């Protein structure tokens with residue numbers, strides 16, 4: 046075995062450690078270092094900070110936080126520059142390999158090993174798409190299968206080539222991002238396939254797919270088999286209603302969406318995790334179950350848009366400052382939980398506390414489409430609020446619930462139950 | 470002798486040719502190259518250990534459950550000790566976690582005493598019967614309903630990829646000629662030697678050793694034999710996220726049946742948890758696809774044995790093919806008149822037994838008239854890069870990073886593989902020729918994100934280190 050033992054790591058002690066330099070982490074860093082003059086260290090494992098927008102080479106970023114619409118890479122560039130100008134220190138190419146509130150973070154960099162002990166830590170490690178094996182799609186294991194993340198890294202950052210005929214699995218927003226990338230890479234989309242009865246994203250996009258991009262969106266179908274020994278040759282599709290199967294030829298498959306939060310550190314740090322989404326459970330101040338530990342961005346809601354993640358980062362600054370000034374004041378994690386009932390899959394924040402969460406919205410996920418949803422919030426048998434919302438609840442994108450429905454919830458009471466009904 | 474380039478030319482004539490560079494073929498080549506012989510190894514795939522030897526459960530078996538009196542029983546128990554010792558020397562990660570065999574029905578419970586006697590008959594005396602209390606104390610996450618068990622403290626985890634590579638590396642460093650991507654397609658016999666017709670031309674060899682795994686019966690047929698038929702028995706496996714590792718700290722076995730060892734749950738040396746394998750007979754010797762029925766069967770088994778595992782994310786799914794035959798034992802034999810040896814039917818224990826098989830067949834070859842003495846000028850054994858989690862890896866080593874910052878540049882985040890390790894793989898005696906080969910040498914791309922974050926960067930490094938020569942990384946098969 047390799048015999049050398051791990052030598053001593055250099056100790057670093059910022060006031061705030063931010064793990065993950067995506068929109069959430071960078072925005073938190075900008076606010077804490079700038080307006081509030083705190084010593085902030087952002088640790089980012091990629092060679093450049095910026096998070097996922099770095100490789101989303103299309104427009105649609107920044108509306109809610111920067112009040113303008115930018116491409117992913119320029120949005121990422123702006124967030125990095127703003128955090129740096131505000132005085133935050135950003136380490137890129139630095140990977141946090143373990144973290145706990147007690148012992149701090151262990152960081153590997155080309156300059157050596159570091160231990161970072163900070164007064165407060167914000168985990169902003171984001172979310173990724175489930176891979177083909179994680180979705181347990183059986184069959185051969187040929188070249189030509191990508192997640193959107195891998196596809197975009199290959200095409201936009203490395204100018205690599207993919208195939209000629211692609212099937213996209215999923216019809217979420219990110220799936221359309223994949224379609225744009227494939228087009229730029231000179232690869233035709235032959236079909237977009239979703240298990241849902243209706244495509245998950247906005248109907249305008251489905252129409253766009255049909256007309257401008259000229260590919261069909263096949264709903265109510267699953268990919269049940271991968272065929273091709275060396276290079277992908279076809280996928281087998283199954284009609285969920287009839288069980289009928291057919292082959293669809295393609296040399297490229299992009300498995301999109303189906304998000305999992307990157308919780309390795311949150312979990313090893315012993316944070317309470319949501320049973321279903323597996324994200325750290327936070328309250329409206331984005332406080333986790335461990336004193337001094339905060340979480341923001343897609344880590345706590347896999348996934349919403351980048352500007353929403355960024356606004357989490359802005360929101361978390363004030364509770365972080367409060368904690369730095371008065372360590373000791375941390376709510377008991379035993380307080381009332383917010384519980385989502387099917388077809389809601391999860392909801393965040395998942396713990397009841399005074400005050401409103403970012404943008405005064407609870408974020409949730411549904412497994413079935415509801416055109417005109419009616420949301421009911423109850424605690425201990427008492428209805429705290431009920432409202433018909435003007436926007437649909439659709440699988441594949443976050444369903445936002447106004448937080449004033451939760452205003453009357455008591456942290457000392459029982460579980461707060463959230464239900465949604467309505468016509469499909 | 471200078472090491473030959475694995476993709477370089479073969480000499481026209483050698484003393485011995487080993488057909489197949491799986492873990493067993495590589496072990497045989499390593500053993501033969503310790504003798505005063507010109508040795509060639511020809512492998513149709515583009516890497517060592519790229520067939521069955523890369524897709525197994527990677528357990529170093531004690532042989533407690535073998536059929537007593539068989540050659541397999543003897544070679545597994547001898548191979549266990551040999552490989553354990555060798556692993557220490559060259560740096561193959563081994564973890565002695567021990568195993569516990571669990572009975573879930575009264576019938577299975579009734580079989581435990583006989584299994585314990587079998588273990589003793591196989592020379593293994595460490596096993597003990599345990600009750601449910603001990604089972605649940607040792608594996609608290611075990612599903613409900615376990616009635617009792619048998620412990621096998623010697624069962625260990627090993628890295629099968631490093632093992633095959635270490636053998637082949639040592640063989641090459643001893644001067645063996647390794648030719649990858651070279652398929653033997655037939656042969657003709659001459660008086661002094663056998664001419665092997667390969668995709669890279671003819672190779673005259675005085676002796677031939679057939680270690681062709683799933684094709685070993687076909688090669689055997691060229692020499693006029695009809696003594697066994699390989700029926701590929703597929704084994705599908707699921708690898709779970711490292712975050713599941715705290716659920717189970719040892720190998721959990723079922724009571725074996727006539728079909729094989731059954732579905733186990735075990736940690737891996739890389740820190741994951743494995744569930745599998747299935748066992749179904751197939752016709753196609755190349756079909757390592759996974760199936761709907763196989764995966765759902767595994768989930769069903771997993772739900773009984775370790776229900777909490779099913780809440781975890783799956784990192785990888787793969788399948789391997791056992792070279793099962795109609796015989797209940799290995800087929801190892803030397804034909805002195807044809808100067809030919811067969812090493813076939815090495816079904817489900819070949820990783821463990823590899824070194825003992827190599828010793829056994831080499832002794833048989835010497836008996837049959839292979840004329841060679843042990844060399845005195847052997848180079849020292851290689852040091853393999855550590856892929857195991859229970860030993861320090863470069864990203865954790867301040868000393869290494871201080872001398873070379875590329876060991877601090879993590880490229881594959883999930884598996885924490887650094888740029889330094891990737892570079893080293895390309896500078897090694899047997900460099901990778903595909904992304905799959907790079908995975909097996911470094912673990913890059915093997916983690917939970919399956920390339921979401923690092924896939925493009927790893928491909929870039931691959932292309933850069935290959936320097937535009939060699940094939941492009943077209944094949945990225947999951948392990």
Ligand SMILES: Cc1cc2nc3c(=O)[nH]c(=O)nc-3n(C[C@H](O)[C@H](O)[C@H](O)COP(=O)(O)OP(=O)(O)OC[C@H]3O[C@@H](n4cnc5c(N)ncnc54)[C@H](O)[C@@H]3O)c2cc1C
Pocket residue numbers: 064065066067068069070088089090091094095096097098101103104105106107139140141142169170171172193194197218219222223307310341342343344348349350351352353354355
């Ligand atoms: C293909 C695609 C298209 C999209 N299109 C749009 C769009 O048009 N408009 C829009 O608003 N949103 C879009 N989004 C969503 C948007 O990218 C995300 O909402 C946003 O990036 C989330 O920000 P975050 O900071 O939470 O996480 P991320 O951006 O994922 O950042 C997390 C960061 O943490 C780092 N990290 C993780 N673990 C560690 C560790 N252990 N050590 C150090 N660093 C670590 C990661 O490297 C990463 O840089 C898209 C997403 C995808 C995948």
Ligand SMILES: Cc1cc2nc3c(=O)[nH]c(=O)nc-3n(C[C@H](O)[C@H](O)[C@H](O)COP(=O)(O)OP(=O)(O)OC[C@H]3O[C@@H](n4cnc5c(N)ncnc54)[C@H](O)[C@@H]3O)c2cc1C
Pocket residue numbers: 488489490491492493494495511512513514518519520521522523524525526527528529530651652653654680681682683684685688703704705746788789790791815816817818819820821822
């Ligand atoms: C699911 C599964 C689980 C297992 N678990 C374990 C375990 O836990 N422990 C254990 O000890 N064993 C285990 N085994 C068994 C072990 O993997 C095998 O016994 C071992 O890998 C066999 O090695 P081999 O070298 O004989 O065969 P292979 O690895 O198949 O090598 C044969 C090689 O010959 C080459 N070849 C064939 N024909 C030609 C030709 N004409 N010309 C050139 N080259 C040719 C092939 O390409 C191949 O690389 C398992 C097997 C499976 C399938």
